[in-house]
Amino acid sequence: MSRNFARPWKVGPFSVNLPGVHYRFEWQDYTQGLIMCAVDLSAIPLMTELLGMPFEAALSIVVLNGLLYLLHHLLGDPVVPGWITPAIPLLMLYLQDYDMDDRVHALVAFQIVLGVFCLFLGATGLAAKVVRVVPNAMRAGIVVGAGLAAIQGLFTEGGRFEQFPWAITICVGFAFFLLYSKMFQRWQLHYRWARFVGNLGILPAMLSAVIVAPLFGEASWPSIEWGFSTPDFATLYSEYTVFGVGFPPASMFLTAVPTALATYIVVFGEVIQARAILDEANEVRTDRKIEYSENRSHLIVGFRNTFMSIFGPDTAMCGPLWAAMTVTTVERYKKGRKSMQSIFSGVGSFRWGTNTGLWLLPIVSLMQPVLGVALALTLLIQGFVSIRVGLLEARSRTELGIAGVIAAVLATKGASWGFVAGILLCLIFFARDFFRGENDGVFTEAPAGKASPEDTIGWAEKDGFDAPGVSPVAAAAPTVEAGKQTVQVHSTTPNSATSDSGGPESSQSSIYPTDFTDKDKQ
Template structure:
């Protein structure tokens, strides 16, 4: 098999028409830096196992199998024409825990999660199939878009620095990793260093993987991180046990009242996820402006349909407590930064990076020695991811508001503040009220019609 080449400025080759299916080594080549980065960052998806065991009572080995299934579904995006580096609906995790905690431990909580995940699937599929996602991205007022991003950014950072946040579980380790990660990705100094020194350019292409490793080793040395206990073998997926104990085929469909209870939270989860769609839309537009040799097309509709399918499959077979979302902001910026900072001769296509990061991560999760090696560092990986998400949301929101009025900026700040402190439903609801009351000019058409009909004094009439 030989790699198909694209014309300069065109889309990467694919098959199956509108499905845009891409095959490894035929339509993209594997990118070793992104694969290694994904392998190291397997700590991020594995960190959700702590909640699956404590909230849902799922054994650790089964929880790891759930994560492996989740990772395979991520690859559907990059293999069927959606450039997103997919992820969870992360910012809503505290809301999901509160919702599930209202049910008795055991099967009731599993059924409640199934109801929530299927409700989220219906929302994403409905908006995707009927083109609602594209319309939302295009027509939503800028003040609401940027307000959602501000709120998501503040929520991500607040959660890490809260009294029970991850930062305080190992403060020196996590803050060391955060400083190094931010320096590698965003520092004004890092760009010239990449351009001048080959070694720094080599290290920088691994994004936050190197800062994570440095922080992890440093944490073990200073005693904040427990040394790992390596085990051997391969991660298996016990399908029979999963179907019997955690799927609708073993437990049955949730009662109707479970679905009714889940609808408000499902809507809130979509509102939160919508912020990730806005982030990706902005990132891909920026990338298109930098890399003129390749055309990237991000369709919120396609993304929403695939997210809906992922949530549906999880809801039926293996309910996942973080839900399935449009994008993993931390991983997205790692791939897109490397893509923008390298010429075609170094990174041929964006699709190689977007797929390789999850091939590397998935292979790492299959290897039990890798899982047990990084198990003590799960909090570090999750904290770095959320802090980067907060930074990205913040600067993209400010960029959106740079050409807007003070009125729109003020509405955006209020929306973001309410969303971060009271939740997504409150934030969007207040944002819509402010838009109707403050931004929407209800008399614009009347004024224009009156003005157009008024006689022209200079015309002599």
């Protein structure tokens, strides 16, 4: 006999969801979270490299950030949150302009600016309006530039590729095969083991690094330790927070603005991406309705970044979406109530699992020798996705050219120079049409009866991949371009559906990119 759970408690813009009270514990997602905490741990090399932070102090930041991840589902945001991964290369370039002694101050200033900006937009509901004033060419250039910076940073002299050439080559190739290979997508339709592996995202590739790197002499074999991890909060407090090093000067806040604005464009794109993923889930599960609020997401993301800027400045930043794991969770949610009681059951159980895993020393010690490979893997995949998605922001061949120049300047000189180059080029080419740009249809035409995963949200290509229950696009973490023009399409969800935010649901609008056709939505 299935148990009935209470409806979420409404508190202003939030909907409180407590485990055992409002949602069911899902052991599958919890177990996956125990292992996938390895991805969270891969942020540690960023902090040790950029800030000179000891491993245990960096681990304390990962633990703090992990606790804040729980806020999303506890307050009604139905996603698996993560880093602002596409913006990490932008932040790296920004911090590298400072001496090592000044980087903590620079990071604090940046994260405060970003956090307060997100809080303001979430409280006022201005998020969508702000990003739409950025010309398409600049949006494309910023996202592509972030992707280029992610890739080129790994291949510079003394970069991570020189440290782990074989491990990165083999593990990244394995990850791309799992995420994007058409062959593996076909296997997932026919073989249960392939579906299981596909649902693990990049975890198999990360675990393979534990074997590959030592085999090629690029890392030591892990020395498994038992017990619980010991994050060093004392060192974090005294040497890497405002309580120990003081508040940054006002000039640093001004310097941080261009990078914070570029990062926000990435944040907004992830918010739109989350909306699209959840709208698709609502079409499949008609027994309940997932309610997603961009303003609520901004408020939580803004609070997390502001909090971490004071108590544990984080080079991975606090983002609204871990796309790969959100899609993986949604795919299981779409299989019905027996598989997952509510979306909060899945995303909540997963994040409880990652928080548990961070405290288990066997998991931490297993991954510690290859965290550099794990970070390289994350950045290379993100670079690929950023370039693919960023190019689609442009609407004409001219905008593509402008985006390429902006991307090159941004990747080599940083966000400030990238913004200046973008503004000048858009003024020169478009003058009074600065904000409008131009559209010559370069990305609007496609062969009849064929749609690519980049042009749709979670819809498989029409060559045999559209089987129910398995979306080959899911493993590829489908993305939606930031600020893309949208149209309102009314859903046909029955009025009897139960809302994940409480109360019965009437028909409600869903947001789709304009390149969706009626055929695509069927």
